[in-house]
Amino acid sequence: MRTVSPSDLSSFLALARHRSFRRAADEIGCTPSALSHALKALEERLDLRLFNRTTRSVALTEAGELLLARVAPAFRDIEDALDDLNNFRGAPVGRLKLNAARASAKMVLLPLVARFLEAYPKVSIEIVTDNDLVDMVSEGFDAGVRFGEVIAQDMIAVPIGPRQRTAIVATPSFFERFPKPTAPDHLRELPCVGLRFGSGRLYAWEFERGGVELQVEVSGPLIVDDQDMMVDAALAGAGVTFTFEDQVLSLIDEEKLVRVLEDWCPYYGGLYLYYPSRRQMPAALRAFVDFIRTAGSASPRVNAKLLQRPTAPRSDHDAAASG
Structure with missing residues (x-):
C-alpha cells in the first residue's frame, strides 16, 4: 500500500x-x-x-x-x-465552533460571545445555528447551547444566561377583529402561527398555571420553521404567535404587539453551554467556560442533575445535540 x-x-x-x-x-x-x-x-x-x-x-x-x-x-x-x-502563551489562542438554536444564539449566546472576544482578541468563534438535532462531536463542534434536560448524559453543562419565559402575542389590530383568549383552549378558535420542526412535527404550545400543565395544538393559515419569523408573522397580522418573552418585550412596550395569557406562561430553567468530557479541554474553550462561570456565578455540573429541570419549549428541544 x-x-x-x-x-x-x-x-x-x-x-x-x-x-x-x-x-x-x-x-x-x-x-x-x-x-x-x-x-x-x-x-x-x-x-x-x-x-x-x-x-x-x-x-x-x-x-x-x-x-x-x-x-x-x-x-x-x-x-x-x-x-x-497555549499554556506557554500569555492568553488563549484558537478557534471555537459553537452550535445553538437560532433563538438561543440571538438572545443569550451572541451577547456573551461579543464580550468574550473583546477580552480574548486572539480567539475566534464561529456560531452555527440549527433548530434540529445534531451530533455535536461528529459535526466538529466544540460546544453547544440548549435547554438542560435535553443534553446528552455524557456532556458537561454550564448555566448560561437567565431563566426564559414564553409569551403569547398578536397585534392590536388583530385583537380588534378577534376576541382575546382568556384560557389556552381558546387558541383553538383563533388563527395561530404554527412552528414546524425539521423532523416534520408541529409544535404543540405549552402552558402551566398553578401546577396545571396544558399542551394546545393550534392551527392557522401560516406555518414557519423559525421563531424570529413567527414574530415577524405576528407583526404582519398573520395571527397569534408563541415565542420567547425576551424576543418581544420591546415590541410590547411600543404597543406593536399585545400580550395575552401571561399568567399561563411559566418560567423555564434556562439555557446551558455544554461540551464533551475530554482528557484535555482546548484552551480557548476553557477560557470561554471560565468566562461564562464568572459572568453567571455558576459552576459546571453533570447533565444527570439537569434532567430534573422543568420541560423547556420544544423549539430548543429538537435543537439539542445527541452526544
Whole structure:
C-alpha cells in the first residue's frame, strides 16, 4: 500500500464530518473539486472505497466507518497536544465552533460571545445555528447551547444566561377583529402561527398555571420553521404567535404587539453551554467556560442533575445535540 499522509486523512475526516464536499472543502480551504480528487486518490492508494457518493448524498462505507473510528480519536489527541502549547502563551489562542438554536444564539449566546472576544482578541468563534438535532462531536463542534434536560448524559453543562419565559402575542389590530383568549383552549378558535420542526412535527404550545400543565395544538393559515419569523408573522397580522418573552418585550412596550395569557406562561430553567468530557479541554474553550462561570456565578455540573429541570419549549428541544 502506498503512503498515506496526514493531509490525506485530514481531508477524509472533514468529509466524514460534514458529508458534503462543499462544506468539507470550506473547512480545509480548498475547492470541492480538489477535495474530490484528493479523496479519490486516497481510495486508490488504499484500494478501498471509503465513501458512497451520489448526486445528492455522501455516506461512509463500512471501511470508511472503521477508518473514522480509529483515526478521529488520534487526531483529537494531536489537536489536544498542540493546544497544550497555549499554556506557554500569555492568553488563549484558537478557534471555537459553537452550535445553538437560532433563538438561543440571538438572545443569550451572541451577547456573551461579543464580550468574550473583546477580552480574548486572539480567539475566534464561529456560531452555527440549527433548530434540529445534531451530533455535536461528529459535526466538529466544540460546544453547544440548549435547554438542560435535553443534553446528552455524557456532556458537561454550564448555566448560561437567565431563566426564559414564553409569551403569547398578536397585534392590536388583530385583537380588534378577534376576541382575546382568556384560557389556552381558546387558541383553538383563533388563527395561530404554527412552528414546524425539521423532523416534520408541529409544535404543540405549552402552558402551566398553578401546577396545571396544558399542551394546545393550534392551527392557522401560516406555518414557519423559525421563531424570529413567527414574530415577524405576528407583526404582519398573520395571527397569534408563541415565542420567547425576551424576543418581544420591546415590541410590547411600543404597543406593536399585545400580550395575552401571561399568567399561563411559566418560567423555564434556562439555557446551558455544554461540551464533551475530554482528557484535555482546548484552551480557548476553557477560557470561554471560565468566562461564562464568572459572568453567571455558576459552576459546571453533570447533565444527570439537569434532567430534573422543568420541560423547556420544544423549539430548543429538537435543537439539542445527541452526544
